[in-house]
Amino acid sequence: xxxxxxENIVRAVTTEKYDGERIxxxxxxxxxxxxxxxxxxxxxxxxxxxxxxxxxxxxxLLALLGEINVGTLARIGLNYxxxxxxxxxxxxxxxxxPSHGVIPQKxxxxxxxxxxxxxxxxxxxxA
Amino acid sequence: MTLTCEQxxxxxxxxxxxxxxxxxxxxxxxxxxxxxxRDDLVLGRxxxxxxxxxxxxxxxxxxxxxxxxxxxxMSPRSVQGLCRFLEVAGDCFSDLVRNPSLFLTxxxxxxxxxxxxxxxxxxxxxxPTALEYYLERQQVEDRTAYQPESLRKLAAxxxx
Numbered sequence: 001x002x003x004x005x006x007e008n009i010v011r012a013v014t015t016e017k018y019d020g021e022r023i024x025x026x027x028x029x030x031x032x033x034x035x036x037x038x039x040x041x042x043x044x045x046x047x048x049x050x051x052x053x054x055x056x057x058x059x060x061l062l063a064l065l066g067e068i069n070v071g072t073l074a075r076i077g078l079n080y081x082x083x084x085x086x087x088x089x090x091x092x093x094x095x096x097x098p099s100h101g102v103i104p105q106k107x108x109x110x111x112x113x114x115x116x117x118x119x120x121x122x123x124x125x126x127a
Numbered sequence: 128m129t130l131t132c133e134q135x136x137x138x139x140x141x142x143x144x145x146x147x148x149x150x151x152x153x154x155x156x157x158x159x160x161x162x163x164x165r166d167d168l169v170l171g172r173x174x175x176x177x178x179x180x181x182x183x184x185x186x187x188x189x190x191x192x193x194x195x196x197x198x199x200x201m202s203p204r205s206v207q208g209l210c211r212f213l214e215v216a217g218d219c220f221s222d223l224v225r226n227p228s229l230f231l232t233x234x235x236x237x238x239x240x241x242x243x244x245x246x247x248x249x250x251x252x253x254x255p256t257a258l259e260y261y262l263e264r265q266q267v268e269d270r271t272a273y274q275p276e277s278l279r280k281l282a283a284x285x286x287x
Contacts, residue, residue, distance in 0.1 A: 016188060016198075016231040019180060024230035025250060025261075026238055059187030060198070082266045109261040109268050113248050 003089040005071030009035040013064035028112035040099035066119035180229040199235030208253035215278040
């Protein structure tokens, strides 16, 4: 089921993809990037939820949440001049991850770079 | 402490974890540079931040990682690719690269990112048999072999 353009989503940014300054473009490169819907689980509760799913201490820690509007994501895809791309977010709830969704389309490195630039960064309570 | 090439190759990597690493079935590549040489290359041409990231990945990403265990350990052949590129790129490379960032892809490959003088992104991904690159200024996504001449061409392109 497609997620409406009005919704916002977050992508977990873990320590191998963030060095305190830049976010790796490979965060969105490829197919089936996992995201989490803020309409289902509010931002303040996303930290605990995503930590449970992506952290593997001590090596992999959740560093940031990157937020983007679904409509903005779609617009970035269509406006990507080298290869205009239809981008959608599909709801894909999991038993312990009800807000889970995926971006099913293949995202090139160049397009991923544009998406990363448009993320709103949220630092966590202990990040 | 100076480690040998053999020790460099056994840095917590299980070679069986790289079944898709086609370099394993190809003619043996040149040995990894000694760790001291690698340190000189990375520190001298990319700085302490990048060197520290390699150490971080080596220490904490030596086993599979990620929410579904899909993340691969840092590939020694990716480290080797980075060193080969730095050797060929020469000393002027450090003037070209501005405050670079180093990341680890889910496949265990090193990803070097910086912005050129116009603020356009330059991205290099060191895969086992090829160096993949994205040059935002030219809107180019491509790959090149780890042959000295190919690497020199890419370095010249980055400097242009």
